[in-house]
Structures are given as C-alpha cells and as structure tokens.
Amino acid sequence: xxxxxxxxxxxxIVGAGMSNFGMFPDKDSKDVFAEAFSExxxxxxxxxxxxxxxxxxxxxxxxxxFVHQAHWGPIIADLTGIAPKAVTRTEGACAxxxxxxxxxxxxxxxxxxxxxxxxxxxxMSKCTTEEVTEGLALATSPYEGDAGYTFPGVxxxxxxxxxxxxGAGREHLMNxxxxxxxxxxxNPKGQFKQTIKDLMEARKAKAEKKGLPVPGWADEKEAxxxxxxxxxxxxxxxxxxxxxxxxxxxxxxxxxxxxxKDFTDDxxxxxxxxxxxxxxxxxxxxxxxxxxxxxxAKEAYGxxxxxxxxxxxxxxxxxxxxxxxxxIEDLGFFEAGEGYKAxxxxxxxxxxxxxxxxxxxxxxxxxxxxATGTAQMFEIWKQLRGEAGERQIPGRDLYxxxxxxxxxxxxxCTFTIFxxx
Amino acid sequence: xxxxxxxxxxxxxxxxxxxxxxxxCRKCGELYVPPRHFCIACRSDDMEWHEMVGEGELAAFTCIxxxxxxxxxxxxxxxNPYCTGVVTLKEGPRIVARIEGVDAARPESIAIGTPMxxxxxxxxxxxxxxxxxxxxxx
Ligand SMILES: [Zn+2]
Numbered sequence: 001x002x003x004x005x006x007x008x009x010x011x012x013i014v015g016a017g018m019s020n021f022g023m024f025p026d027k028d029s030k031d032v033f034a035e036a037f038s039e040x041x042x043x044x045x046x047x048x049x050x051x052x053x054x055x056x057x058x059x060x061x062x063x064x065x066f067v068h069q070a071h072w073g074p075i076i077a078d079l080t081g082i083a084p085k086a087v088t089r090t091e092g093a094c095a096x097x098x099x100x101x102x103x104x105x106x107x108x109x110x111x112x113x114x115x116x117x118x119x120x121x122x123x124m125s126k127c128t129t130e131e132v133t134e135g136l137a138l139a140t141s142p143y144e145g146d147a148g149y150t151f152p153g154v155x156x157x158x159x160x161x162x163x164x165x166x167g168a169g170r171e172h173l174m175n176x177x178x179x180x181x182x183x184x185x186x187n188p189k190g191q192f193k194q195t196i197k198d199l200m201e202a203r204k205a206k207a208e209k210k211g212l213p214v215p216g217w218a219d220e221k222e223a224x225x226x227x228x229x230x231x232x233x234x235x236x237x238x239x240x241x242x243x244x245x246x247x248x249x250x251x252x253x254x255x256x257x258x259x260x261k262d263f264t265d266d267x268x269x270x271x272x273x274x275x276x277x278x279x280x281x282x283x284x285x286x287x288x289x290x291x292x293x294x295x296x297a298k299e300a301y302g303x304x305x306x307x308x309x310x311x312x313x314x315x316x317x318x319x320x321x322x323x324x325x326x327x328i329e330d331l332g333f334f335e336a337g338e339g340y341k342a343x344x345x346x347x348x349x350x351x352x353x354x355x356x357x358x359x360x361x362x363x364x365x366x367x368x369x370x371a372t373g374t375a376q377m378f379e380i381w382k383q384l385r386g387e388a389g390e391r392q393i394p395g396r397d398l399y400x401x402x403x404x405x406x407x408x409x410x411x412x413c414t415f416t417i418f419x420x421x
Numbered sequence: 422x423x424x425x426x427x428x429x430x431x432x433x434x435x436x437x438x439x440x441x442x443x444x445x446c447r448k449c450g451e452l453y454v455p456p457r458h459f460c461i462a463c464r465s466d467d468m469e470w471h472e473m474v475g476e477g478e479l480a481a482f483t484c485i486x487x488x489x490x491x492x493x494x495x496x497x498x499x500x501n502p503y504c505t506g507v508v509t510l511k512e513g514p515r516i517v518a519r520i521e522g523v524d525a526a527r528p529e530s531i532a533i534g535t536p537m538x539x540x541x542x543x544x545x546x547x548x549x550x551x552x553x554x555x556x557x558x559x
Contacts, residue, residue: 129487130489130490130493133487133489133490134489134490137489142429143455143516143517144517145489145491146517146553146554147505147506147517147518147519147553147554148485148488148489148492148497148503148505148519149483149485149505149517150485150487150488150489152483152487153483153485153505154483156483156484156485157481157482157483157505157506157507158481159483160481160482160483160533161480161481161507161533164481164533164534231486231499232484232486232502232528233486233487234483234484234485234486234487235483235484235485235486235502235528236483236528237483280517281481281507281515281517282454282455282507282514282515282516282517283515287480287481287507
C-alpha cells in the first residue's frame, strides 16, 4: 500500500550554530537565538549571505507558557532578517526543533525551496521550578495528570518496569549519569562542566568549610546512592537522573544537495528521517520501550538503507537516565535488555564501540526543550567534521552519525541519520 | 443499557458514581479503559459500556517526592511522597492510577506484580468535586 519513503531530492546541512546553554537571567530568547544564528553564519566555510534563506522553521514548545510569548515565527523572521519571507513555528514538545528540521527537509526534498534555516529556542529559567514542572506537564497525557504523574514520574515508572523485566537497578542508571558528566567538561557550551567526582569534591570542601561532617564517599556511585547528595525526585529517578532547566537556541542551515558544495567542501547529508507517535502509559504496548521510537527507527533505516550497526555514534534524548537506556535498545544499537550491560562495560563512552551523547547529553549540556533537536545535530555536525575539539571521538574515521529526539513522555519520537561523504 | 457517549467526560462521571467503566467493541470484543469512541483494532464504532471488575496487578510505579502544584495542595511533598502506578487489569488493558495503601516513603518496599484492587479517591465538594481512580493492594 505504501512504497519505500525516499527524498525527492537530497538535502545537506552546510552550517550549524548553538548558543551557550544554561540559565541566563540577562538574556531572552532573541539573544540566545542571535548567538546561535551568528555562529551558524560564521561556520559556513565558503561564506554565505543570510538574505539567501528562502524560508525557516523554528521549534518552540511552550514559550507561550514560560515567557507569555507564543508567535515565534515572525519574531525570529524579524531578528534574523528573513522577514518578509516565511518563518513557521513547529511544536513537538522536546522534539520541536527536529520537527523544524523535518519541515525544512520536506520543503527542500519537494523542490519548494533550495535554502532553508531550521532551529529552535526555549527560555525556561525565568520561571520557578514549580512553574517549569507545570509547563512541561502540558506535554503529558490527561490521564497521567489525574493520576498525579509528573514528567520525571512517567520515566520513573518506566524504570521500575525495566528493572523488573531485565534485572537492572539504579546502579546501572548511575553509569549513564557518570558517563555524561565525564563528557561534560569537554563541551564549552554546556550548562554543567563538572564530573561527578568534581561535584563530590566541591561538596566535601563545602562541608569542611562549614565545619560539618565531611562525606566519606569511596566513589561516584556511593555519592549517588546518598540521598543527601542525590535526593529522590520521582523514585527511582533521583536528581542526577534528571536534566536541568535551561535557556538556549540552536540552528542548522539546510540546502539542496546540488548546491551544497557552493557552501562548503564538507557538507553533512541527511540520509534518513523517521518519526513516530506514542500513546499514554496505559495504552502503550510495552512499558520498557517507546513504540514511537521503533516507528521512527524503521522509517529512518528504511529511507537510508542503513542498519543499526552502520551508525557509528549518536546523540539520544536523555531527559532522564532511563530514557537513554531505552532509546539505545529501541534504535537497535543494543538488544532489548542488553543495553545496561553494554553501558556498564563502557561501550557508550567516548572511546567505546558506540559513543552516546559525547556532548554531555541533555543531562549536562542542558535541555532548553525547543532548541534540543537541532542542538543534537550541532554535535553530529562537529563530530563528523572532526571539529569537536577535546571531546572529538578518538581514533575513528567518522562518517555516519544519528540523533534521536523525544517529545513529551514519548508522544513524539524522531530519528535522523546523517552522512559525511 | 447506558446511552452516554464513549468519552472521557462520561468516564469521569461514572467514576464520580463509584463505577469503573470501559468501552467494548461489539464487533471484535476489544476492551478499552478509559473508553474509546471507536475500536482501533477493527475500526468499528459499535461500542458498549462495560463495567470493570477492578482487579489487577501492579505493572510499574513511581513515588513522587517533587510534587506538581495540584498535589502539593493536597499536602504532598518531599516529606510526604505519594505513589502512582500502572496496573494491568484482569480483563487485559492497563490503566494509570494513584496507588494507595503502600509506603511511598519506602519505594523499595513496593513490588511489581502485587495484586491490586480498585478504589476511588474523592476530592473537593460541590462544583469542584472530583473522583479519581486508585488502586490498593488486595
Ligand atoms: Zn473492534
């Protein structure tokens, strides 16, 4: 009934930019978007006139709630000078800017446009934690709200189901946190730049200075087991299983394949894209997998002709530690129920067989929700071109990377595959 | 039999009357809780109301220590956490619901697979009254 999905015309990314991620009381959404946009322009190797952008899509989840400003298309159009041409806001919760990229992809593949901008922005830190929690809860299903679920709560429930089915435990999720924090100091744009060890030492120094008992943690896991260091949020999700509240923006410049070399000798091609929709916790077929992920993976692998083993590294949506574990299994990088063992053996570390979240992930880099998808692509762009600096994946010739972006509690999942030729 | 529309509004009305109801497809027998307007298995829209037995077992859970505003209003916080879960019903479908009668401050004491029976939590009075589905160990 439906044929194999193929792009009508190839699409390449020829520039990428990302603002610093963090909490910026003195900056608003326009300020951080300007930062990302300027970096993107400066990063186009052969130079580029922004007046050539024919249309743009901007992901934003909920600035209407967070900063009482909803209509972001024209604001970004004005800021960047794209006005009076079309700029459209896309919404897919935490996957909003991947959907912006998808719209750009379709527009170029269809022949409608040749040069488009896709990006995203979110400004969350002007709200209290309670307000942000309430704002994010706009992306859960109504049944979960009635039952008292929070965002971390949904992932906490998935974690208990995973632990029960596969025999994993909190100590396995800690491996994910420790790994993300090991990559963090290598990312100058990230919100957190400290390893768990750094944070432990800081805690000890603080206790000593105040004349309080100095914690005697033997290693990172002992600290992470200590509720004074790592309090429960939605058990078994503790503080260090959760990504922070962030402000930030990111964007990519996309062009038709035949134009790519006019911009750079080293473009990155989008070779596979897939998206899926999930249902509430009560209706999803599995409590240890996101069916939306599976659909996204099937579509993206189908479009690209690639298999999970062809993907050399990936940025996946680790809004909560358990999510990273589920994603790497859903995408076929590891068998179901095997991911946590591979993580324990270091396979997802920067120097491992399948590096995951070299950027530090959402956990350390930060998660301004609408900006996350294209920020993941920024990392792929840097790594594939060998420009990731200190965090460059060592000793490998990289040519295939992927991003997986999740919106809500799995309601929207995307998987995008990038190739350097 | 009941003539109410197969909607979330009807579902909540039933809860307020102390009834836990799903919708069943008359054509293929598929059962949905909360109710669906039409059957996504066979695409029939010939549905009927079905009262659930209210028994099942705990399939997943979490204990919430950082509560959302509507739960803080009810007195829940870091010192007084609450449990919410997913229950696999005897009839097959799963449902999300508050889990009562467990020690949410000691999540390690709560086990997946625990047999559960349904209960109702009644909140507020008059116009603002609300009834929520809950489960507790049976
Ligand atoms: Zn049916």
